[in-house]
Structures are given as C-alpha cells and as structure tokens.
Amino acid sequence: xxxxxxxxxxxxxxxxxxxxxxxxxxxxxxxxxxxxxxxxxxxxxxxxxxxxxxxxxxxxxxxxxxxxxxxxxxxxxxxxxxxxxxxxxxxxxxxxxxxxxxxxxxxxxxxxxxxxxxxxxxxxxxxxxxxxxxxxxxxxxxxxxxxxxxxxxxxxxxxxxxxxxxxxxxxxxxxxxxxxxxxxxxxxxxxxxxxxxxxxxxxxxxxxxxxxxxxxxxxxxxxxxxxxxxxxx
Amino acid sequence: xxxxxxxxxxxxxxxxxxxxxxxxxxxxxxxxxxxxxxxxxxxxxxxxxxxxxxxxxxxxxxxxxxxxxxxxxxxxxxxxxxxxxxxxxxxxxxxxxxxxxxxxxxxxxxxxxxxxxxxxxxxxxxxxxxxxxxxxxxxxxxxxxxxxxxxxxxxxxxxxxxxxxxxxxxxxxxxxxxxxxxxxxxxxxxxxxxxxxxxxxxxxxxxxxxxxxxxxx
Numbered sequence: 507x508x509x510x511x512x513x514x515x516x517x518x519x520x521x522x523x524x525x526x527x528x529x530x531x532x533x534x535x536x537x538x539x540x541x542x543x544x545x546x547x548x549x550x551x552x553x554x555x556x557x558x559x560x561x562x563x564x565x566x567x568x569x570x571x572x573x574x575x576x577x578x579x580x581x582x583x584x585x586x587x588x589x590x591x592x593x594x595x596x597x598x599x600x601x602x603x604x605x606x607x608x609x610x611x612x613x614x615x616x617x618x619x620x621x622x623x624x625x626x627x628x629x630x631x632x633x634x635x636x637x638x639x640x641x642x643x644x645x646x647x648x649x650x651x652x653x654x655x656x657x658x659x660x661x662x663x664x665x666x667x668x669x670x671x672x673x674x675x676x677x678x679x680x681x682x683x684x685x686x687x688x689x690x691x692x693x694x695x696x697x698x699x700x701x702x703x704x705x706x707x708x709x710x711x712x713x714x715x716x717x718x719x720x721x722x723x724x725x726x727x728x729x730x731x732x733x734x735x736x737x738x739x
Numbered sequence: 740x741x742x743x744x745x746x747x748x749x750x751x752x753x754x755x756x757x758x759x760x761x762x763x764x765x766x767x768x769x770x771x772x773x774x775x776x777x778x779x780x781x782x783x784x785x786x787x788x789x790x791x792x793x794x795x796x797x798x799x800x801x802x803x804x805x806x807x808x809x810x811x812x813x814x815x816x817x818x819x820x821x822x823x824x825x826x827x828x829x830x831x832x833x834x835x836x837x838x839x840x841x842x843x844x845x846x847x848x849x850x851x852x853x854x855x856x857x858x859x860x861x862x863x864x865x866x867x868x869x870x871x872x873x874x875x876x877x878x879x880x881x882x883x884x885x886x887x888x889x890x891x892x893x894x895x896x897x898x899x900x901x902x903x904x905x906x907x908x909x910x911x912x913x914x915x916x917x918x919x920x921x922x923x924x925x926x927x928x929x930x931x932x933x934x935x936x937x938x939x940x941x942x943x944x945x946x947x948x949x950x951x952x953x954x955x956x
Contacts, residue, residue: 516827516856520864527868530893531875534885538892558778558895571790616888720880 535616542617564617565682568716573651573702574681582670582687586646586708589637596672596686602627605669607692610739612728614695618736624690626671630664632706642708647689647715650704656715657724658691658698660708667692670703692739694726749932749943751850751921753818759810760922766806767862767905769799774898797877804870807863825849826856832938850939858908865897865904872897 530537538559545553545560554560565572577596585591607624638660645663647656662668671690672679679685684701691698697717718724723731728739752760773796811819832846837853839846851859875882875890882890912919917931932940 512828512830512833514827515829515833516860519857519860523861523864524867527864527872527893527897530896531872531886531889533889534883535888535892538888541892558899559892564891570793615884615891 539616546620562617563611563619563683564613564615567651567701569651569653571651572681573649575650575686575702577678577686580686582703583705584632584636584708585705587639587642587710588633588708589639590635592636599627599670599687600672602631605666607667607669607690609667609692611696611699612736612739614697614722614726614732614734618739623673623675624669624671624692625673625676626669626687626690628666629668629670629689629706630666632670633660633663633708636708638708641710644709644712646707646709646713647700647703648705648707649700649702651702654700654702654716655713656689656698656700657712657718659712659725662691662694662725665693670706671699691726693728695722695728695732695734697722698726747929748926749929749940750925751927751932752925754925755810755815756819756822757922757925759806759819762806762810763803766799766803767901770796770803771898771902771905773799775902778895778898797873800870800873803866807866822850823859826851826859829853829856830938847937848935848939849942850936852935854911858904861904862901862908865901868897869894869901 541559545557548554554562580596582594582599583591584593604625605628607626608621609624611619611622643660645658645660647658649655658668668689668691670687672685672687674680674683674685679688684699684703687703688701689699689703697715700715712724714724725731728734729736730738773792776792777796810816811823830849832848833853833856835843836846836848841852841854872890872894875886876894879887912922917927918935921927929940932943
C-alpha cells in the first residue's frame with residue numbers, strides 16, 4: 507500500500523461535508539424555518555429567487571401522482587344528512603356568488619406562503635343550499651385522488667373563511683395545487699385544505715381524515731395544534 | 740530544449756476508471772435533470788407522469804451509490820483506489836496552487852490539481868448526503884415531520900450545490916481538451932503531462948525525468 511505524501515485534507519473536507527448534511531437533517535425544521543424567514547424578509551428578493559429552501563409552494567400528494575381532471579369533466583357532489591343533495595359542474599360552481607380571501611398558507615411541515623389570493627364559494631353557502639338536517643354535525647371530504655380524506659365540524663365549516671376554491675393568485679387552480687377545485691380552510695394547517703375535492707358529505711360525527719389517522723390534530727388551528735406555535739394565518 | 744517533444748502518450752486513466760466515470764456522469768445527469776423538475780415544479784407540465792419522474796429520480800440516485808461500490812471493490816478497483824488516495828492527500832504545492840488560484844507557475848502538481856481534488860471530494864460527499872436525505876424523503880412515513888423537513892432542506896441545498904459544481908466541472912473540462920482526452924481515450928500527451936502534472940509524470944517515468952534533470956544541470 508503506497509501512501510501519497512501530504513496532509514489528508516480530502517478526507518477532512520469529505521467528513522466535514524457529510525457532517526454538515528447530517529447536522530442539517532438532525533436540526534430538522536429549525537434551520538429551514540430560519541432561512542425561510544430570512545429569505546422572505548430580504549427586500550431584494552434575491553435570497554428566495556437564487557438560493558434553495560427560501561419558501562414558496564411545495565407540492566405534496568399521498569398517491570405519488572397529481573390526479574388531473576378537466577373543468578369540463580369536473581363534478582362536485584354534496585350529500586349525506588341533507589334535505590336536497592346535489593351535484594355541481596365547474597361552471598355552475600364558478601357562477602355562484604364568489605368570496606375572495608387574501609391569506610397565508612401554512613403547512614404543518616413548516617413552510618408558509620404569504621398573501622395567497624384565493625377565490626371560491628363559501629362552504630356555508632353550499633351547505634345552506636343543501637339544507638343540513640339537525641343530526642348533521644360534521645363533514646367528510648373526499649378527493650378524486652381516491653385516497654385522501656378530510657373532516658371539519660359543522661361550526662368550523664360554517665366559518666366565513668372556509669371556501670371551496672377554484673382560483674389561486676387570479677388563475678384557475680392547477681393540478682399540482684389541487685385543481686380544478688379544492689378546499690381552503692384559512693385558519694388551519696394546509697392538510698385540512700383538501701386537494702382535488704370530489705365530494706362533501708354531511709355526517710353525524712367527525713371521521714378523522716387521512717393525516718389525522720396518522721397522528722395529526724383534527725382541529726388543526728394554525729399555531730394552536732400539532733405541537734407548533736406558528737403565527738396564525 | 741533542442742529536441743522536439745516525443746509524440747508519445749502517457750496512460751492516465753484505466754478502462755475501469757473511465758467506465759466508472761461515464762456511468763457516474765450519465766446517472767448524475769439523469770438524477771439532476773429529474774431533480775430539477777421537482778425543484779421547479781414542472782414535473783407535471785412537461786411529463787404527464789409525475790410518478791415516473793419520481794421513480795427515475797430515486798433509482799438513478801441509488802444507482803450512483805451502487806455503481807461506485809461496484810467500481811471500487813478490491814478485485815478490480817485498484818487504480819481507482821490509488822487515485823482516491825491521491826485526491827485525499829494535499830502537498831504543500833497544492834496549497835500554494837490554490838492560494839494563487841492556479842496562477843503560481845512554480846508549483847509542481849501531482850496527478851490532480853487541487854480544483855479536481857475539491858470537485859471529486861465534494862461530489863462524493865454530496866452523493867452520500869443526497870442519498871441519505873433522499874432515503875428519508877422516500878421512506879418518509881418512518882420519520883417525524885421535523886426530520887423530514889430537515890432532510891428536505893438539506894436535499895435541496897446539496898442538489899443546488901451539485902448543479903453548480905457539475906456545471907463548473909464540465910466547463911473546465913472543455914477548456915482543457917487534453918485533460919478531457921485522459922478521461923475519454925485514457926491517455927494524455929507527454930508534453931501535457933510534463934508541463935501540467937510534472938510530479939505525476941516523474942512518478943510514472945522515474946528514469947526519463949532523472950535523465951532530463953541531469954541534462955538540465
């Protein structure tokens with residue numbers, strides 16, 4: 507075995523880099539959140555535009571794919587414990603009186619997108635149209651990805667900042683964002699805002715949704731659940 | 740020197756090293772291209788099948804580690820291991836070369852210049868970090884949210900740094916064709932070796948160099 511002369515600087519550099527990576531993973535969201543806040547406060551916007559991890563949307567899916575449905579094929583079903591169940595086409599939904607919300611989107615994994623412009627129909631309006639029966643105290647949402655589900659209590663669903671959204675930042679909601687139609691529950695963590703909304707069912711008790719069965723809080727108020735203390739949205 | 744340089748060539752990289760390099764290059768290109776699709780969120784619009792992009796990214800990434808492990812096994816990886824040992828060790832001249840950003844003409848370099856050494860070590864370390872953080876992202880159900888966020892952040896930063904590094908590596912390779920020929924055909928010209936890598940040339944040809952030095956004296 508021959509030994510090259512000189513110092514083993516290569517090995518030190520190698521171990522230093524691998525150590526840096528390990529520390530970055532181990533500190534979890536601390537460094538990530540610190541950098542994100544720094545990047546978003548940078549008035550020039552260079553930090554977020556040039557360097558990675560500066561925030562912005564991250565696209566999640568639980569099936570490994572973004573399901574896609576053309577607006578022309580889209581149907582929203584409202585049923586369950588209601589007097590008049592109904593189905594809306596995309597055009598019928600977008601013809602209803604719109605509600606605009608200019609609010610942040612906070613993910614439970616730490617990232618936050620500031621001042622997102624949402625447009626949609628108040629969920630309360632759809633519930634009034636269907637006529638909720640007295641025993642209907644909660645809602646169950648399903649996604650046309652075939653897997654994801656969500657839940658809300660009737661009181662939560664009737665808030666003025668909970669909408670069935672079809673526009674995001676003035677554009678139709680794209681497939682990766684959960685379009686053509688998704689839920690937006692402004693005061694709660696992002697996982698409550700179910701993507702690729704397929705059906706709304708009025709039920710008599712809260713049925714935990716996909717992530718709630720996996721340990722996430724059911725009442726997912728931003729800053730007051732999931733062991734997190736984010737600023738409210 | 741009155742006599743013209745002999746038109747001989749010096750063996751620089753063995754066939755195994757070259758195969759290992761180009762397999763690595765192809766796998767890195769695939770992993771980097773698919774990684775960029777996720778980074779810019781265009782996996783959906785360009786290629787309809789996001790699940791396919793994901794599979795290609797994950798498998799090309801793990802193949803980088805697997806291919807390197809195969810290339811370095813004791814039975815045939817001797818030349819590669821010897822070069823890794825060269826990359827590890829830094830001579831005083833290496834440090835002087837780096838301090839002068841390659842402009843100090845009096846340094847005598849070995850087989851690799853310090854830039855090549857830094858590149859090789861960074862790419863190797865980044866491959867380990869990206870594979871580790873990528874494994875956490877892939878098997879994310881087994882990890883806490885906090886760990887997943889950390890892995891995601893580290894993966895983004897190292898992926899970004901790999902793009903910069905590889906871009907620089909390719910640009911520099913095309914600026915020195917003789918060096919590039921060492922990695923394609925396996926040999927470099929004797930004059931290139933004597934001029935750019937004198938310490939390595941002396942190592943490979945002890946007799947000739949001694950003779951030349953005697954003649955100079």
